[in-house]
Amino acid sequence: MVDTNQAQDSAEIRGARGGWIQWVMVAGLIYLLICAVGLIGSGFKLATGDQAKELFAFATNPFAGLVVGTVATALIQSSSTVTSIIVGLVAGGLPVEVAVPMVMGANIGTSITNTIVSLGHVREKKEFARAFSAATVHDFFNLLSVVIFLPLEIAFGLLEKMGAALAGVFTVSDADMGGVNFVKAATAPVTKTIEGVLTPMGSTAGGIALIVVGIVMIFLSIHYVGKLLKALMVGKAKDIMHTAIGKGPISGIFSGTLVTVLVQSSSTTTSLMVPLAGSGAFGLKQIYPFTLGANIGTCITALLAATAVSGNAEAALQIAFIHLTYNVLGVLFIFGLPFLRYLPVKSAEWLGATASENKMVALVYVLGVFFVVPGLCLGVTSLV
Template identity: 60%
Template sequence: MVNQNSSSTLSKAFNWLSIAFLVYIVLVAVSTVSGGFKLASGGSEGAKEIFAFATNPLVALLLGALATALVQSSSTVTSVIVGLVAGGLPIGIAIPMVMGANIGTTITNTLVSIGHIRNKEEFRRAFSASTVHDFFNLLAVAIFLPLEILFGILEKLAASLSHLFIGDTDLSLKGYNFIKPIVKPTVNVVKDAVSFLDNTAAGVAMVVVGILMILFAVTYLGKLLKQVLVGKAKELLHSAIGRGPLVGIGSGAVVTVMVQSSSTTTSLMIPLAGSGVFTTRQIYPFTLGANIGTTITALLAATAITGAAAEVALTIALVHVMFNVFAVALIYSVPVLREIPLTLAEKLAHIGSENKTAALGYVLGSFFVFPGLIMLAVR
């Protein structure tokens, strides 16, 4: 018994050390992407040329959605966007990309619902519970992207907040930044490893290595956190759903922060919906909380950026937070708006349960074919 307890303690300690290491890898990766982008682009002028194809907000939006659907992680994509912004990507392009990442991340729980496809009623319930997330995010983008293009509300608010923390005032945190000296040696190792290439190629190589590091770290971080916390997360999920929308939203955010993945949080709920334990209406608020909780990764990534780019990196991370918080506050508090995602999800689920091909067509078309075709058309 003593040996068994000792082995369990060592296993838990190893898991937590691994989590700390993977968080470090995320910070190193974001700095690597930022440094590589600067090197490849030759500064801000080069950056403008590289992203000329995405000057259209619609292209930027679809690029974010498509990238997230392909890697199945909004945390990964938003972390990369933070690094790219620090390297010169204009905020005006990055904001639609972040919004697109919100759309793309919903594919995971929609794919989970396909697992119920053999049972018509189970599939209808599961597909409805998964696609309510899709329609909420689409509605949020339909409301906030035009407002952002016209008035820049999110960018201005986020920029004001980030300046309070990283600005020219006495409250600046630059002098207290301990991240840079910790990550710089590892970033330099990557930079030295590709130094035999010319500047552009070396920069591209650094961006690719940084993205691969983020993919690796976020994937295994999610798995480890699930091992350590998923039992508590499931308990919280079961106790929260059905206790009211505010508790549901709060619990969804907490669970997502715990497991560092909105995909994990929302996917946990789909089997419960499919089996009839909870309705789409009951699960809906928990899903919205997951949207808020997933923004923690971009904030973490922003702490890896120092110097002149620190403020703009924090700005895009805060835009991600504000977009999700404001969308939940507005849409869920207005009854007419609140019912739109529910109504559309239930109608689509009814069609999908009657015609499985239509359901599969929705998944492939919405997340891959349609974004790809639109991007090609408007470029």
């Protein structure tokens, strides 16, 4: 009996040590993520010089920028990765007004993951209707947000102005102790070493190499952070979700935000909800607020990425705050107005019922919304 207790104690100690090691690894990977964004900014600035605007002239049309963000995120299946790359590009000279529609598009593109997850329920008609509705409510909400806020951004620069105001508050001159940014100083050993190796290749080649290395580092860090956090937190995230779902929409929104911050992935949060909906454990109106919270929680990655960039740090922070502001305003505006509140729910229920009757509708929807329609729009806008 004593041996059994000792074995249990040893197992608990090993588990605790393993948990601490995993958290240290998470911290290390977030450090690499911040370094990677800095490298992309440096590389973009080095490769383009003062030609950043000309390089992205094709995306000065907001619809083209929206399509780029949508397709890139749908292919990569991570809005965190895409928005982190955008933050790095803005730090290197990509105009903020070009980046805003790209961030909006990233919101749409990230919805593909949970939509694909719902296809696993395709064999059971009623189950598939519920699961596909739960997945696509995220799509309809994000599409409605774009329909509302993209025209406002084009006409008045609403998000750009709000992002600039917030960035100005957080980049006051006294905040970095006389010009020493501690986060930037902490990442300097890694970024300066890599830059020292690659910049001798020349401005264009060296800049491109820095961008490629930065993108690879972002992919790897976000991929492994996601894996580690899922192992550490998904069980707790499920508990939070189950506890909060019955407590009303406000609780659902806050819990969706918290879960997404914990697992660093809105795709994970929304994908966790799909089987719950498919099984009938929770209704679409109960799950819907979690989707809204997931949109807000996913902004933490871009904000982290913007804390230490070389180049235009204030612009990088501005685009990160634009991402946050856009998602918070979307929730306040759409969920706050009764006539808009359940429009995504009704649309998703109709699509789920239609797709359960004809499975080809689901396939056409995924390919059409995330690839075919954006591709056609990009082709049309390039000809205009």
